[in-house]
């Protein structure tokens with residue numbers, strides 16, 4: 001009986017210890033809904049995207065399934081903006097988390113946050129067919145129009 005209690009306590013301890021690790025994994029976005037990070041040794045088509053208050057230019061792009069794109073991103077605005085490549089579902093979920101923590105830092109291959117006049121590149125391979133989006137999840141920016149669409153054919 002004593003042994004049973006000890007095992008039960010040990011199991012409880014184990015399961016609570018596993019909790020933070022699991023939520024951290026989720027937060028790190030280890031799986032990507034819009035494809036996968038690109039391979040620098042493979043050819044890529046360059047698409048330039050300009051960010052400003054509160055839109056992207058262009059706001060819609062089309063790529064072929066399997067195509068690798070080098071996104072050249074430039075913030076031409078006067079505020080910070082983001083470019084996060086994912087499904088709409090994933091970005092909306094992510095936006096909820098950002099509402100609670102607006103200064104959340106991103107360190108993911110599918111996204112970047114840029115200050116005014118800054119630029120960056122993202123190399124991405126669209127491996128799945130469907131419709132994806134790039135949006136800015138700084139509170140209210142997506143609602144005000146900072147969402148673009150990628151159609152993968």
Ligand SMILES: [Cu+2]
Pocket residue numbers: 080081082136137138141146
């Ligand atoms: Cu923005």
